[in-house]
Amino acid sequence: MGGVPPRPREDPRPLKGVLRSFAFAWEGLAYAWRVQRNFRVEVFLGVLAVGLGLWLGVDLAPILLMAALVLSLELLNTALEALTDLASPIYHPLAKQAKDTAAAAVLVASLFSLLLGLYLLLPPLLARLGLC
Numbered sequence: 001m002g003g004v005p006p007r008p009r010e011d012p013r014p015l016k017g018v019l020r021s022f023a024f025a026w027e028g029l030a031y032a033w034r035v036q037r038n039f040r041v042e043v044f045l046g047v048l049a050v051g052l053g054l055w056l057g058v059d060l061a062p063i064l065l066m067a068a069l070v071l072s073l074e075l076l077n078t079a080l081e082a083l084t085d086l087a088s089p090i091y092h093p094l095a096k097q098a099k100d101t102a103a104a105a106v107l108v109a110s111l112f113s114l115l116l117g118l119y120l121l122l123p124p125l126l127a128r129l130g131l132c
Contacts, residue, residue, distance in 0.1 A: 032078050039074050042110070046071065049117055056124040063120065066113040073109050077102040 032039045046067035053063045080102045088095035126132035 028075065028079075032075055036074065036078050038106075039071070039078070042067075042070050042074055049113075049121070052121055052125070056121060056128060058120050058124055062116055066109070066116055070106065070109045070113050073106045077106050 033043075046063075049063050049067060050060060053060050081099055084095045084098050123132065
């Protein structure tokens with residue numbers, strides 16, 4: 001029997017350890033894509049915002065940063081939900097608070113992203129459509 005493989009950071013071949021870490025991260029991303037509807041919706045909205053930004057010729061840096069923030073928080077929320085379900089398989093009010101608070105972080109970031117998107121994209125969109 002081969003035993004347990006070394007953890008990526010303990011692998012004596014540094015490059016292989018780094019590549020394994022990226023593979024684990026990719027598995028997490030694929031899992032979130034597969035099972036989290038909100039993650040897929042947020043990816044779609046982020047791509048839409050970037051496409052609109054390109055079409056309108058606005059600075060993409062703030063759009064990309066806010067999309068990355070929302071998606072990262074959604075991934076953290078997914079991880080926290082999984083850990084909470086593992087630690088507390090039956091209902092517990094503290095488990096609910098942990099899940100709700102993590103979801104609130106995604107909500108806050110999403111609302112600020114929406115406001116920033118309106119601030120950056122609405123004036124050039126109205127101008128492009130001849131409404132302003």
